[in-house]
Amino acid sequence: MTQNTLKSLSSFEDGTGGKTFSRLDESNDLIFYGTDRFVRHLDDLALETVVKVVGTLVVEDDPAILDLMAGWDSHIPETLRPLKVVGLGLNENELKGNKIFSDYVIHDLNRFPRLPFPDNTFDVVLNTVSVDYMTKPVHVFKDVGRVLKPGGLFLVIFSNRMFPEKAVEIWRSSNEEERILLVEDFFKEAGHFEKTTLFISKGKPRPEHDKYACRGIPSDPVYALYAEKKGGDPRRKARPSITLTYGSRLTEEELEERKKRIKATLMCPHCGEKLKKWAVPDNPFEVTWDNEFMYICFNDHCPYYVRGWDHMSKEGNRGVSYRLMYNPEKDVCMPIPVPSPRALRESIVE
Numbered sequence: 186m187t188q189n190t191l192k193s194l195s196s197f198e199d200g201t202g203g204k205t206f207s208r209l210d211e212s213n214d215l216i217f218y219g220t221d222r223f224v225r226h227l228d229d230l231a232l233e234t235v236v237k238v239v240g241t242l243v244v245e246d247d248p249a250i251l252d253l254m255a256g257w258d259s260h261i262p263e264t265l266r267p268l269k270v271v272g273l274g275l276n277e278n279e280l281k282g283n284k285i286f287s288d289y290v291i292h293d294l295n296r297f298p299r300l301p302f303p304d305n306t307f308d309v310v311l312n313t314v315s316v317d318y319m320t321k322p323v324h325v326f327k328d329v330g331r332v333l334k335p336g337g338l339f340l341v342i343f344s345n346r347m348f349p350e351k352a353v354e355i356w357r358s359s360n361e362e363e364r365i366l367l368v369e370d371f372f373k374e375a376g377h378f379e380k381t382t383l384f385i386s387k388g389k390p391r392p393e394h395d396k397y398a399c400r401g402i403p404s405d406p407v408y409a410l411y412a413e414k415k416g417g418d419p420r421r422k423a424r425p426s427i428t429l430t431y432g433s434r435l436t437e438e439e440l441e442e443r444k445k446r447i448k449a450t451l452m453c454p455h456c457g458e459k460l461k462k463w464a465v466p467d468n469p470f471e472v473t474w475d476n477e478f479m480y481i482c483f484n485d486h487c488p489y490y491v492r493g494w495d496h497m498s499k500e501g502n503r504g505v506s507y508r509l510m511y512n513p514e515k516d517v518c519m520p521i522p523v524p525s526p527r528a529l530r531e532s533i534v535e
């Protein structure tokens with residue numbers, strides 16, 4: 186987003202920017218969230234990823250954690266031993282049912298973006314699948330900067346599911362890539378934070394027991410955008426980058442061995458699935474190859490393809506992964522970029 190957009194975001198929060206932060210349901214949030222929702226807001230695989238992200242990034246030994254916009258589950262792994270976890274949200278039964286909380290507070294951030302805690306209280310602030318409901322996000326992000334200790338972590342996790350009636354207009358009208366930029370802007374405009382880091386887990390197949398699995402809908406994407414509060418001790422423990430483990434990792438030797446045999450097997454070296462014959466499109470505007478056919482791995486469970494979303498985003502190419510393509514003329518494997526699980530399938534010839 187441009188500097189001009191940045192300047193205007195927080196002023197839009199005060200109602201002068203038209204509908205940017207308006208909602209379809211403008212009634213008191215306590216009414217909507219007064220209904221208990223002991224539900225899972227993401228599928229099981231995506232929730233496992235959320236737990237893994239929290240477990241990887243929280244490196245403090247006995248952290249004081251604030252779960253902002255909390256429900257009955259904070260997705261904190263059992264391996265973490267927090268000194269305290271405070272929940273802030275709107276539904277008393279859900280907060281009472283959250284076993285990890287040492288304390289909780291009912292507090293409407295949209296009416297009172299100032300958090301009811303002293304400066305420099307927490308080592309970590311978590312905000313999971315809820316940033317889309319903030320009508321004054323920059324005010325809230327600024328105040329998170331106030332209650333975090335220097336060097337403390339603000340971890341914002343989001344996906345693509347929402348209660349549309351309570352999500353702000355700019356979130357509803359943005360696509361997934363634009364939402365990442367938007368949350369980055371909240372961090373930037375709040376001003377208290379070091380540079381943000383992004384982790385993406387996307388395109389994994391939905392767990393088989395999930396009720397939507399039969400429709401071919403992939404697992405819910407997980408976007409984790411995080412930054413530390415400025416002024417941290419330079420000697421503090423570094424937060425490791427999150428590595429997406431998916432499928433068993435082959436050694437370089439095993440992979441090379443499989444690649445050597447690919448002409449005979451026509452099997453993907455990464456997942457062992459049969460490659461599909463694919464007609465090279467006759468399109469003057471795209472890169473084309475001399476031969477008429479290639480072989481591509483279209484297995485949505487293939488670890489090469491699943492890990493590709495995060496790998497490409499770290500290389501600066503968001504919203505893209507790649508599949509393994511085998512060129513039979515040259516007897517070489519190469520990646521072919523794909524923007525979605527459906528891409529390229531129309532040219533499968535078998």
Ligand SMILES: C[S@@+](CC[C@H](N)C(=O)[O-])C[C@H]1O[C@@H](n2cnc3c(N)ncnc32)[C@H](O)[C@@H]1O
Pocket residue numbers: 214218226253254255256257258259273274275276292293294295296312313314315318
């Ligand atoms: C989709 S749920 C996510 C709950 C929890 N963070 C999780 O990961 O399961 C959205 C949460 O945001 C909280 N919330 C929504 N609007 C809020 C507001 N104005 N102030 C404080 N909390 C709010 C609700 O209480 C609800 O628990």
